Amino acid sequence: MRILIVDDHEAVRAGVRAILASRNDMEVCGEASNGQEAIEKALELSPDLIILDINMPILGGITAAKEIKVRLPQVLILLFSMHQSNQLVREAKLLGVQGYVNKSQAGTMLLNAVDAVSSMQTFFPSSVA
Amino acid sequence: MKGSYDYRLVALSVLIAVLASYAALELSARTTAARGRLRLAWLVGGAIAMGQGIWSMHYIGMLAFNLPVPVLYDWPTVLLSLLAAIFASAVALFVVSRKKLGWPRAITGSAIMGGGIATMHYTGMAAMRLPAICSYRPSLLILSVALAIAISLVAIWLTFRLREDYRTSAAWKVACAIVMGAAIPTMHYTGMAAARFAPSFMSPDTSHVVSTSTLGFTGVTAVTLLVLGVAVLSAGIERRFSVQKLQLSASERRYQLLVNGVKDYAIFMLTPEGNVASWNLGAERTKGYRPEEIIGRHFSCFYPEGERSSKPEQQLQLAIAEGRAEEEGWRVRKDGSKFWADAVITALWDNEGHLQGFSKVTRDITDRKQAEESVREVSGRLLQIQDEERRHFARELHDSAGQMLAALNMNMVSLEAEASKISVSAVNLVQKNLDLVAELSKEVRTISHLLHPPLLDELGLSAAIRDYVEGFAERSKINTHLEIPADFGRLSRELETAIFRVVQESLTNIHRHSGSPIARICISHFKKTVRVEIQDEGKGITLEKRSELKLGGKAGVGIRGMRERLRQLGGTLEINPGLNGLGTIVIAQLSDSNQNVDSKFHRGTISCAS
Numbered sequence: 001m002r003i004l005i006v007d008d009h010e011a012v013r014a015g016v017r018a019i020l021a022s023r024n025d026m027e028v029c030g031e032a033s034n035g036q037e038a039i040e041k042a043l044e045l046s047p048d049l050i051i052l053d054i055n056m057p058i059l060g061g062i063t064a065a066k067e068i069k070v071r072l073p074q075v076l077i078l079l080f081s082m083h084q085s086n087q088l089v090r091e092a093k094l095l096g097v098q099g100y101v102n103k104s105q106a107g108t109m110l111l112n113a114v115d116a117v118s119s120m121q122t123f124f125p126s127s128v129a
Numbered sequence: 130m131k132g133s134y135d136y137r138l139v140a141l142s143v144l145i146a147v148l149a150s151y152a153a154l155e156l157s158a159r160t161t162a163a164r165g166r167l168r169l170a171w172l173v174g175g176a177i178a179m180g181q182g183i184w185s186m187h188y189i190g191m192l193a194f195n196l197p198v199p200v201l202y203d204w205p206t207v208l209l210s211l212l213a214a215i216f217a218s219a220v221a222l223f224v225v226s227r228k229k230l231g232w233p234r235a236i237t238g239s240a241i242m243g244g245g246i247a248t249m250h251y252t253g254m255a256a257m258r259l260p261a262i263c264s265y266r267p268s269l270l271i272l273s274v275a276l277a278i279a280i281s282l283v284a285i286w287l288t289f290r291l292r293e294d295y296r297t298s299a300a301w302k303v304a305c306a307i308v309m310g311a312a313i314p315t316m317h318y319t320g321m322a323a324a325r326f327a328p329s330f331m332s333p334d335t336s337h338v339v340s341t342s343t344l345g346f347t348g349v350t351a352v353t354l355l356v357l358g359v360a361v362l363s364a365g366i367e368r369r370f371s372v373q374k375l376q377l378s379a380s381e382r383r384y385q386l387l388v389n390g391v392k393d394y395a396i397f398m399l400t401p402e403g404n405v406a407s408w409n410l411g412a413e414r415t416k417g418y419r420p421e422e423i424i425g426r427h428f429s430c431f432y433p434e435g436e437r438s439s440k441p442e443q444q445l446q447l448a449i450a451e452g453r454a455e456e457e458g459w460r461v462r463k464d465g466s467k468f469w470a471d472a473v474i475t476a477l478w479d480n481e482g483h484l485q486g487f488s489k490v491t492r493d494i495t496d497r498k499q500a501e502e503s504v505r506e507v508s509g510r511l512l513q514i515q516d517e518e519r520r521h522f523a524r525e526l527h528d529s530a531g532q533m534l535a536a537l538n539m540n541m542v543s544l545e546a547e548a549s550k551i552s553v554s555a556v557n558l559v560q561k562n563l564d565l566v567a568e569l570s571k572e573v574r575t576i577s578h579l580l581h582p583p584l585l586d587e588l589g590l591s592a593a594i595r596d597y598v599e600g601f602a603e604r605s606k607i608n609t610h611l612e613i614p615a616d617f618g619r620l621s622r623e624l625e626t627a628i629f630r631v632v633q634e635s636l637t638n639i640h641r642h643s644g645s646p647i648a649r650i651c652i653s654h655f656k657k658t659v660r661v662e663i664q665d666e667g668k669g670i671t672l673e674k675r676s677e678l679k680l681g682g683k684a685g686v687g688i689r690g691m692r693e694r695l696r697q698l699g700g701t702l703e704i705n706p707g708l709n710g711l712g713t714i715v716i717a718q719l720s721d722s723n724q725n726v727d728s729k730f731h732r733g734t735i736s737c738a739s
Contacts, residue, residue, distance in 0.1 A: 009532040015539030022546060055528060060587055082531045084574065085584055087596035103535035104570035107542030107563065 001118050002029040004045060006038040006061070007053040007080065012103070016051060016080075019110050026114065035059025035067075042068050042075060049117060051110075052097075054081040054088075065095055076117050080106070089124055099123030131197075132326065138193030142186045142317070145353055147310025149182025152357045153221070154288055154302050155364035160226040161292045162371050168226075175222050178360035180215030183246060183313065185353035187214070187253055190317045196326060198259050201338040206256035210249045217245025221281065225288045239285050243278030246313075250277075250320045258333040261326040269323030273316055280312040395491040399474075401484045403428050403445055415470075415493050417463035428489065431460050433467065448474040448487055457498075460491065469498040509697035512690060516581075516626050523581035526573050534570045541566060582629050590625040590652075591617040594632055598650065605640045608647040617654060620721055627694045627719070628652070628661055631702070634687045635663035635715045643667025645712055659719045666712040670704065695719060 003020065005028055007013050013031050020026045030045050032038040036059045042050060050068065054061035065077055077097040081088065084102055092100045098117040101109050102125065116123040156175030163171050187210070224230070224238030250273070254263065287305045388396050388409050395412035397405055404427050408420040416423075416431060429441040436458075447454035453475045460470040472491040479485050541563045548555035585593040591613050602609040619625070632650060639648050645667030653660050692702045700719035707714050 007532075009528075009536065011536035012532050012539075015536035015543075018543040019539050022543065055587055062587065082527055082535065082574070083584060083587075085596045086599060087592045088584060088588065091588060091592060103532070104538060104567065104574075106535055107538040107545075110539070 001026050001049060001114075002045070002047045003027065003114075004030045004032065004038070004041055004047040004050045006032045006035075006041075006050060006056070006064070008033045008056040009053075012053070015106070016110065019107065020114075023111065035061060035064030038064045039067050039071070042072055046072065047075065049076040049078060049114065051078050051080050051101075051114075053103075054079055054083065062091070062095065065097055069096055078113055078117055078123070093122075093124065100125065132194050135193045135195060138189055139314075139318075141350065142189040142193060143311060143314050145182060145189060145350070145357075146186040146313040147306055148354070148357050148361075149179055149186060150284070150309035150313070151302065151306035152182060152360045152364070153179050153218070153284070153309070154291055154306060155361055155368070157222055157225045157288045158292045159364050159367050159371075160222050162368075172219065172222050172226070175360065176215050176219035178356050179218035179222070180211065181353055181356050183218065184211045184214035184249060184253075185349050186313060187250055187317055188349055190314060190321070191253060191257075194321060196259060196261070198261055198328070201258040201333070201335060203256045203258055203334070203337050204339050205337055206252060207339075210252035210256065213245050213249035213252055217242045217249065217281075220245060221285060221288070225285055225292060230285075230289045235282060235285055235289075239278055239282035242281035242285065243274065246281065246316065247274045247277045247320070250317060254320070254324060258335060258338050259326070260329055260332060262329045264325050264327065265323045266325065269319060273320040273323055276316040276319055280309070280316055283312065284309045393492065395489075395493075397489055398477075399428055399445075399487040399489055401486050403441060403487075406486060412491070415462075415468070415491060416460070422463070431491075433459050433461055444472075444474050445487065448476040449484065452476060457494070468493045469495040505693065505696065509693045512694050513623065513697060516623075516630075519580040520586075520626070523577040526577040526580070530573050531570065531577070534566055534573065538563065538566045538570070582626075582633075585625055585629055586622070589617070589619045590628055591615075593625075593629060594650070594652070597629070597633065598636075601636050601640075605636075607640060607645065609636070610647070610649045612649070612651040612653075614652075614654060617652070620659065623698055624659065624719060624721060627698055627700070628659065628717070630694060631661055631691050631715070631717045632663060634691050638687065639663070639665045639667065643669075643712060654721065657721050659721050661717040661719075662714060664707055664712060664714040666707065669706055669711070669713050691717070 003026055005013050005016050007016070010033075013033075017028055020028055029047050030041050032041045034056045038050065038052060038061075039059075041047075052061045052065055056064075061079060061081070065079065068075060068077065078099040078101060079092050079097050080101050080103060082103050084104075089100050099113050099122055101113045101123070113123040153175075156171065156179060160168060160171040160175055188207075220238060221242045224234060224242075227234070257263065287309065291302060291305060388407075391409055391411045392414055393411055394409075395415040396409045397412045398407040400406050404425055405423050408418070408423055412423075413419060427441075429437045432440055444454045444456060453473055455471070455473045457469065457471050459467045460472070461467055470491050471494045472489065475488045475490075477485045477488060541559055545556060545559045545563070548559045582593045582597060584596055594613065595611060598609050598611045601607070620628075632652075636648060636650075639645055643665045645665035647666055649662075649664045651660075651662045651664075688702075688704070695702050695717055698719055699722075700717060703716040705714050705716065706712075
């Protein structure tokens with residue numbers, strides 16, 4: 001599974017990379033630091049999955065997701081955010097992305113989410129406090 | 130031939146002279162005070178009365194002189210001497226009633242007056258018809274004429290000094306009248322002393338003669354006293370009237386000086402119809418019109434174009450109904466520039482309750498208004514800056530610290546796998562660190578959310594408010610309904626923040642103060658207006674509290690903050706009782722000047738029951 005990591009923080013991208021490194025079936029094919037770059041990289045690399053941060057400069061993850069959904073309908077998207085909000089989860093579902101992972105729980109949740117999404121399931125937190 | 134005097138008649142002549150002098154003083158004062166036709170009337174009437182007095186003094190003095198022969202008088206000549214006396218009096222009154230009295234004028238006047246009196250005297254002598262020839266000693270004749278002129282000069286000078294009655298005491302006047310009255314007979318008796326009578330046997334021309342009977346002298350005395358009395362009396366009445374008038378006009382003048390001198394306030398009068406009737410210096414400075422340009426014009430020209438037709442009349446009606454009408458508003462100067470005025474119109478009634486007009490006091494308080502505006506502007510700016518700063522801190526916390534904590538969490542998880550290769554205690558340590566990181570993340574998130582609504586920037590108002598409302602319903606157990614169009618769209622950051630804060634503040638108030646079990650929020654965006662209504666069914670706000678809120682003075686920081694935030698963006702805030710008199714409704718309206726014109730009016734309703 002080829003994965004594109006999109007986050008404006010270098011440290012976060014490194015963290016994600018480290019987590020994914022424990023798995024042989026997952027390969028990080030590229031990184032981007034904002035929505036605009038994400039769209040370009042996605043078109044260039046055609047990854048299987050994009051781990052997409054929401055809150056980024058230049059172009060946010062939500063807008064980028066919409067654009068990517070139009071141009072690459074088959075790509076899987078996992079939204080990745082600091083926000084803990086039912087509203088945001090609802091928005092994400094409406095957007096048609098496959099999953100949502102809270103960054104502060106990424107250590108434990110990210111691999112589960114990636115696994116779920118890659119087996120064509122969705123992954124959303126049931127309820128957020 | 131020697132004559133003798135009847136001293137009783139001499140005394141009477143002196144008394145009449147004193148009376149005539151007193152009359153002269155009064156008459157001169159009246160002539161001085163009067164204007165136009167009235168002045169002419171006083172001059173003519175006064176001259177007749179005074180002339181009559183001087184003449185009768187002379188006539189009685191003649192009667193006091195007894196000759197051993199019968200004396201008759203030629204009446205046309207007697208009449209001529211009376212005219213001479215009246216002429217002399219007229220000259221005297223004319224001279225003393227002028228504004229100024231220089232030496233040339235005083236001397237000319239006294240020469241004419243003295244000449245007139247001397248003429249009167251010697252014409253009167255010439256009227257005598259007796260069997261004797263009258264001749265004069267030149268030295269005494271000249272002395273008598275000189276005395277007449279000198280006495281006239283003194284009389285004119287004294288009278289001129291005393292003519293303004295409000296400055297002169299009555300005692301002074303009487304004293305002067307006695308001096309003058311004593312002086313006039315001096316001339317007469319000097320003239321008499323100049324005359325010598327030689328007996329003649331030629332019978333005099335007795336056509337047109339009258340005899341000096343007792344009746345004649347009583348009549349002359351009576352008429353003289355009557356004329357002088359009437360003159361003095363009428364002069365006295367007129368004087369009292371004129372003194373009052375003078376005092377009145379003096380106080381009016383002082384008042385006018387006071388009003389006219391005021392520079393900082395426009396003070397003017399209006400007729401009952403609203404036309405300008407007076408204009409002070411302050412009015413001229415404030416409004417730019419000179420008195421002659423504005424007096425007589427309707428005061429509506431001070432109001433801005435759009436208010437002219439109704440506002441001025443409303444203000445007058447209010448002043449009539451309530452006594453006064455105070456208002457702050459824009460006014461227009463002559464040059465078209467505007468100023469912010471504080472104006473008070475007061476209705477003026479006379480004792481019978483008839484409307485006499487209005488007084489209007491206007492003050493230019495543009496400076497104060499501007500100061501208030503700038504304070505408001507500054508506080509609005511401060512709120513914006515505060516919002517901006519909070520937003521910045523929230524972002525810093527959320528984005529930098531939060532992201533690093535997320536990275537730390539992921540790294541710890543990776544480390545956990547490695548630690549399992551070392552020892553159990555290493556794994557435990559990593560897990561403890563993971564717990565700490567999780568706790569820290571939560572802390573950071575809470576602070577950041579308090580500082581700035583999460584999601585507002587990323588997802589916009591609709592999502593952020595839904596999120597907030599959900600949380601609010603859960604915390605407060607208040608059944609909260611939110612109505613907001615599904616495609617509400619995005620607004621400018623300032624507008625979104627302001628609306629979010631209004632909703633947040635209102636919900637907090639409902640939670641803290643209203644006791645309401647439910648809250649309703651309705652946000653609509655129609656044409657270019659965003660309207661936010663937040664309603665509860667709690668105990669509501671009392672009338673007094675509401676008027677306090679309206680004035681803004683004692684309103685809570687929260688409400689004032691909301692209001693200023695909205696004002697800054699050109700919006701308004703209303704706080705009213707709820708629809709059925711139940712609870713409170715807060716209405717905020719904002720105009721969205723830039724975008725989202727095509728936002729349709731779909732209403733997606735999300736009910737957030739607790």
